[in-house]
Amino acid sequence: MKHGRTAKVLVILAALALVAAGCGDSDDGDSADTAAPGTTEVAETTAAETTEGGEATGTTATETTGGEASGERGGTLIWGLGSNGANFFDPHMATNPFGRSWMYPFYDRLTQIDQDGAVQPMLATSWEFAEDASTLTFELRDDVVFHDGTPFDAEAAKANLDRARTQETGAGTFVDLLAVESVEVVGPTTVQLNLSTPASALPAILSDQAGMMISPAAFENPDLATMPVGSGPFVATEFRVDEVMLAEANEDYWDPELPRVDNLELRYILDPTTRLNATASGEIHGGTLDVGQFSRADAEDLGLVLTDRFSTALFQLFLNTERVPALANPAVRRAIAMAVDQEGINTALYNEECAPNDQVFGDGWYPHNPDIDSDYLPFDPEMARQILEEEGATDVEFTAITANIPSFVAQAEALQAQLAEVGVTMNVAPTPIPELISGFLVNRTADAYWTLNPGAPDPAKLVSTVWLPQSPFNPGAYEIPGILELHQQAQAATTEDERATVYHEMAQLLADEQLSIAVCTPASIMAHSADVTNVQLLSTLSDVDVSAIEVQG
Amino acid sequence: MLRLAARRLLKVVPLLLLVSVIAFGLLSMVPGDPAVQIAGEFATEEQIAEVRSDLGLDRPWIVQYGDWLGNAIQGDLGTSPFSGVSVSTQIWQRLPTTLSLLGWALALSVLIGIPAGTIAGWRQGSVVDRVLTMGTSVGVAIPVFVSALVLALVVGLKLSWLPATGYVGFSESPVDWARHLFLPAVALALTGAAEIARQTRAGIIQVKNEDYVRTAKASGLMTRQVLGRHTLKNAMIPVVTVVGLQISRLFGLSVLVEQIFNIPGIGSRLVTAVFENDVPYIQGTVLLVGIAIVAVNVAVDVSYGYFNPRVRAA
Numbered sequence: 101m102k103h104g105r106t107a108k109v110l111v112i113l114a115a116l117a118l119v120a121a122g123c124g125d126s127d128d129g130d131s132a133d134t135a136a137p138g139t140t141e142v143a144e145t146t147a148a149e150t151t152e153g154g155e156a157t158g159t160t161a162t163e164t165t166g167g168e169a170s171g172e173r174g175g176t177l178i179w180g181l182g183s184n185g186a187n188f189f190d191p192h193m194a195t196n197p198f199g200r201s202w203m204y205p206f207y208d209r210l211t212q213i214d215q216d217g218a219v220q221p222m223l224a225t226s227w228e229f230a231e232d233a234s235t236l237t238f239e240l241r242d243d244v245v246f247h248d249g250t251p252f253d254a255e256a257a258k259a260n261l262d263r264a265r266t267q268e269t270g271a272g273t274f275v276d277l278l279a280v281e282s283v284e285v286v287g288p289t290t291v292q293l294n295l296s297t298p299a300s301a302l303p304a305i306l307s308d309q310a311g312m313m314i315s316p317a318a319f320e321n322p323d324l325a326t327m328p329v330g331s332g333p334f335v336a337t338e339f340r341v342d343e344v345m346l347a348e349a350n351e352d353y354w355d356p357e358l359p360r361v362d363n364l365e366l367r368y369i370l371d372p373t374t375r376l377n378a379t380a381s382g383e384i385h386g387g388t389l390d391v392g393q394f395s396r397a398d399a400e401d402l403g404l405v406l407t408d409r410f411s412t413a414l415f416q417l418f419l420n421t422e423r424v425p426a427l428a429n430p431a432v433r434r435a436i437a438m439a440v441d442q443e444g445i446n447t448a449l450y451n452e453e454c455a456p457n458d459q460v461f462g463d464g465w466y467p468h469n470p471d472i473d474s475d476y477l478p479f480d481p482e483m484a485r486q487i488l489e490e491e492g493a494t495d496v497e498f499t500a501i502t503a504n505i506p507s508f509v510a511q512a513e514a515l516q517a518q519l520a521e522v523g524v525t526m527n528v529a530p531t532p533i534p535e536l537i538s539g540f541l542v543n544r545t546a547d548a549y550w551t552l553n554p555g556a557p558d559p560a561k562l563v564s565t566v567w568l569p570q571s572p573f574n575p576g577a578y579e580i581p582g583i584l585e586l587h588q589q590a591q592a593a594t595t596e597d598e599r600a601t602v603y604h605e606m607a608q609l610l611a612d613e614q615l616s617i618a619v620c621t622p623a624s625i626m627a628h629s630a631d632v633t634n635v636q637l638l639s640t641l642s643d644v645d646v647s648a649i650e651v652q653g
Numbered sequence: 654m655l656r657l658a659a660r661r662l663l664k665v666v667p668l669l670l671l672v673s674v675i676a677f678g679l680l681s682m683v684p685g686d687p688a689v690q691i692a693g694e695f696a697t698e699e700q701i702a703e704v705r706s707d708l709g710l711d712r713p714w715i716v717q718y719g720d721w722l723g724n725a726i727q728g729d730l731g732t733s734p735f736s737g738v739s740v741s742t743q744i745w746q747r748l749p750t751t752l753s754l755l756g757w758a759l760a761l762s763v764l765i766g767i768p769a770g771t772i773a774g775w776r777q778g779s780v781v782d783r784v785l786t787m788g789t790s791v792g793v794a795i796p797v798f799v800s801a802l803v804l805a806l807v808v809g810l811k812l813s814w815l816p817a818t819g820y821v822g823f824s825e826s827p828v829d830w831a832r833h834l835f836l837p838a839v840a841l842a843l844t845g846a847a848e849i850a851r852q853t854r855a856g857i858i859q860v861k862n863e864d865y866v867r868t869a870k871a872s873g874l875m876t877r878q879v880l881g882r883h884t885l886k887n888a889m890i891p892v893v894t895v896v897g898l899q900i901s902r903l904f905g906l907s908v909l910v911e912q913i914f915n916i917p918g919i920g921s922r923l924v925t926a927v928f929e930n931d932v933p934y935i936q937g938t939v940l941l942v943g944i945a946i947v948a949v950n951v952a953v954d955v956s957y958g959y960f961n962p963r964v965r966a967a
Contacts, residue, residue, distance in 0.1 A: 184925055188735055195690070270692065270700060326736050341736045341743055342925040343917045365917075372926055373802075374818060376913045380810050381817035382916065402810065403759070505928075532930060538689040 149385040161329035175651040180387030189328040191312035192271040204645040207312035207330035234299040240289040259316040273310040298592035301560030350539040360650035386628025399627040407623040410464030412555025414639035417617040421576030435487040439522040446544035454620035459607040462621035467559040467603030484522040497525035498547035501619040504530040512550040544575035549607040554641040672943035730937035739935040751918035757838035759829040762845035770853025792847025801840035818915040837914040854890030897953035
């Protein structure tokens with residue numbers, strides 16, 4: 101009798117476990133199964149089209165890394181992303197600066213940036229500024245259809261650009277399009293941007309979220325934040341918050357070479373260790389390598405392949421010169437920069453993957469001034485102390501907020517210890533992420549802000565975001581003498597060489613001013629399995645466009 | 654038994670209300686303004702105010718609480734501010750995964766802990782007892798995040814015996830479902846099994862020296878009968894209490910383990926919700942887990958009545 105009752109209890113427990121398991125069915129495939137590439141379809145192998153301007157389109161526009169493509173389409177690509185941009189698939193409204201990788205497979209842009217940083221065609225086949233720089237005219241592709249069947253044309257482009265530049269709608273992209281006064285449809289596939297000031301950076305900026313084209317019919321979709329409707333190589337099928345985005349190949353994609361896989365799974369894996377383990381165990385094909393936690397050797401020991409490229413990102417200490425008057429003195433800021441042991445931070449905290457940098461543009465990017473190396477303001481605490489004494493700034497004290505994430509707090513504390521050596525007291529306030537924005541950018545109640553700027557596709561965007569008097573990351577509205585003129589010169593320059601010359605000068609000016617204390621430029625590194633090819637990294641930190649990745653058997 | 658259950662249930666109503674107040678109170682305890690975060694870094698004060706108004710954050714606390722509780726009772730826990738996805742949907746999608754993991758972990762804890770504790774207690778002082786006692790000391794001492802990482806790295810990655818990360822649904826492949834859950838369940842179960850074993854051992858030692866057990870032995874009953882009918886059942890009350898505590902503990906630890914093994918349960922989502930300041934999700938999960946823990950405690954209380962008739966009469 102008693103045995104019978106025990107057995108009953110066990111049976112009930114087992115049944116409950118099975119019911120729970122049954123309810124928990126997941127669409128996640130076993131990586132071992134889904135990772136195996138099928139050969140369900142052989143992609144067309146027509147030569148890349150040539151644009152009116154004679155420039156190549158599609159995958160040929162960007163260099164690829166990680167091996168040669170085999171030319172066959174098949175399998176499922178599973179990629180792990182460490183930032184939760186997945187929560188917002190509306191590129192004009194998205195607020196997370198680290199969320200672009202989620203959007204690229206679904207949204208085409210008007211332009212794209214290649215591995216050398218040059219602007220290349222995408223939905224726009226060519227573009228031209230007017231002689232007097234008052235207009236920018238884009239010729240658009242005529243063979244593009246959004247995922248919901250809406251055709252992409254000049255009207256659709258205008259609707260998107262108008263939406264992206266209207267602050268009242270809540271579009272964060274409006275800051276990128278301030279120079280755009282109006283948008284005109286000139287022909288079925290021709291759209292003209294009327295400019296209030298010269299804006300040579302626009303073609304590059306339209307390779308970013310501001311240039312992502314959403315189906316106008318989906319603007320009012322209540323679920324646009326979670327179900328993207330673009331014209332990209334993948335069509336979203338299911339999204340589970342903070343877990344996974346499932347997608348399938350866009351069979352009508354305009355570039356016959358893309359995509360290279362039948363199905364795509366973008367998984368959100370917050371923890372860097374879990375992400376690396378998931379890649380090593382074969383659960384996912386690849387993901388970002390957190391250089392603060394792992395070295396290249398760690399990943400290679402696990403049998404993984406690394407793909408990297410320079411980034412436009414920068415670890416920096418933003419300053420509020422209004423709240424701390426001593427910081428309004430450039431000599432004091434330079435002294436603070438000289439008190440920072442960039443090499444020590446690079447070695448101790450970044451596995452030597454964060455290049456010490458005294459200028460705001462990283463090495464490898466065209467605005468980088470080669471005459472300014474990391475010793476431009478050498479690590480010299482003695483000299484720093486002397487400068488501070490000369491400037492009468494011997495009791496500088498401020499509080500720096502930083503994200504309440506252990507790695508950021510550790511970096512800020514390293515900085516705190518180094519500044520203490522020269523008599524500068526920097527208090528560290530680990531702060532929840534929402535408060536960072538309200539504290540430094542909105543309410544402007546924070547003295548300083550230690551963070552990672554992920555970079556931008558164009559230097560003009562970085563400059564306008566950080567160093568102009570009206571820039572959000574310059575809450576003290578400090579005006580660097582001459583920067584507005586240089587910014588305008590750069591915007592008026594039409595060729596990259598001309599722009600490079602202006603930006604070299606600006607890099608010099610910003611290195612002398614140190615309005616934000618530059619520390620180091622982190623590398624973008626992806627760790628992935630050897631059977632994955634065509635991994636394309638973008639210049640913004642850890643941004644990857646998985647659209648062209650091929651999974652080989 | 655029914656009267657006992659009814660009495661216990663009545664007592665938990667105020668407790669559940671307190672749980673709901675605390676869960677909702679998280680909103681005011683969490684620093685920062687969700688409206689600022691949602692509106693974005695370039696939003697104007699008017700836009701931030703509009704978002705705040707849309708979210709109802711500008712109303713008095715008690716009104717917001719009343720609204721939230723009323724909706725929660727009807728199964729509506731609100732929506733995550735960034736994705737706009739219903740919290741109930743998110744929890745419903747993820748809860749079965751977490752319950753699978755907890756079910757496995759609890760089953761392993763009990764299946765290892767009770768036999769090990771029974772053997773150790775019945776053979777008190779023997780070599781087996783010493784080995785098991787030492788093993789349980791180690792089990793209790795190892796933090797879950799250490800055992801989880803070691804299992805993932807050694808058994809999962811180095812030896813490749815079982816998957817180091819990930820989850821597969823039961824209906825998709827029962828075998829893969831079990832393979833993916835085994836390591837995280839072991840990581841969760843180690844401490845629980847050790848604690849249950851220690852409690853069982855102590856209970857057995859206490860009961861086996863009682864007069865009625867000696868009498869049962871003297872009357873010639875087989876060891877199995879003496880152990881099963883007279884000893885184990887009477888030693889179970891403290892063990893059931895520990896099992897109940899383990900369930901509460903497993904809910905908490907599953908947050909860590911789901912994160913390490915990349916299991917899409919309610920715990921791993923809770924971590925990201927904290928980073929995102931997704932207060933509705935945090936509130937919903939805290940409420941749900943709070944209710945689950947209260948329910949487990951009631952079940953444990955009621956089970957005392959099964960194991961000890963004197964409790965039923967009390």
